Amino acid sequence: MRSFVTCALLLGLAGLPAALQGATAAKAEVAPEQAKLDALVVRFKKHQADCLAEYQKAQTDEERSSALTRREGREFLPEFQALADEFAGTDAAGNALLWTLRIGIVERAAAQAVVARLMEEHMESELLSALPSELAGRAAVIGPAEVQKVLGELVEFSPHKSVQGQALFVLGSQGLESKDPAARARSRAALERVVAEFGELENFRGKLGDQAGGMLFKLDKLQLGMPAPDFEATDENGVKWKLSDYKGKVVLLDFWGYW
């Protein structure tokens, strides 16, 4: 029975530190605030899964849009906030604050207050490595200038390489298309630093070094008028081909998915 419970818990807890997910997890002492957060996250994820199932079964557009709205789970916000207040300063509280950003605070002042608390109370913690991507996702709510400032502070003041690297990556990806040449130059410098120093860090799309490298590659090699860089590929039958095989023809290159 016990191992069943452990498995069920671990399945829902992708956000937990890796150390907790090892074989000894069942024996490790879990702090009470962490246990409380874990249980809340399990309930929240179950809610999301239930709404997704409803969405898939829905017959009308109205039912579908209602299921999607409920899937956001905004009613969980007060619970995460209360947990963050009750155990202020602990990693569980910091993670609860991150969850409130993730679920989606819609008022600018409230979102900025959460970010400010994370920066004041958790700067020494590695849990802030999850903050840069949340800031990127919420830039419109928090305000782009504030996001830039916070990311810069994370790079400068966090003692953790993972936090610095994630912050630099988001900083670099944001200014690439800016009209301001100085902003573009800062963005490029940040991406080059990611490639050189933080390439092995990962986000949901894979290694940061590969992604930052792709952004620089596009800037330097994929602009109008440039010769398209050659590549080798394999088709669905295992046959290899190269882009340069098609020299002499007009080529329409289509990155696509049927999904």
Add this chain to the structure above:
Amino acid sequence: MLPHEKALVQRLKDQPFALLGINSDGEAEEVKKMLAEQEITWRQAMDGDTSGPLATRWNVQGWPTIYILDAEGKIRFRDLRDEEMEKAVNELLAELAAKKGGAR
């Protein structure tokens, strides 16, 4: 996009033109079935998922993403769809024909 692309490939089958797909649907075996079902005949690259090596290298952030190259392999257009895409291809084919004509 697909119907437009099929029409384009059909119309230009005797022209110096190639449509090349970089596919991010996953396993080659599954993609192969889908290609057969959808009667997609043009050349494909199996790039795995949306974090595949080519999509990552070329920094593809949305699908479809289009690049149109002239016969010399230069990038001439990006991110066009349907009619605009077809117009661009026609323009490059006309340019190529004019060059060949001029060389003779």
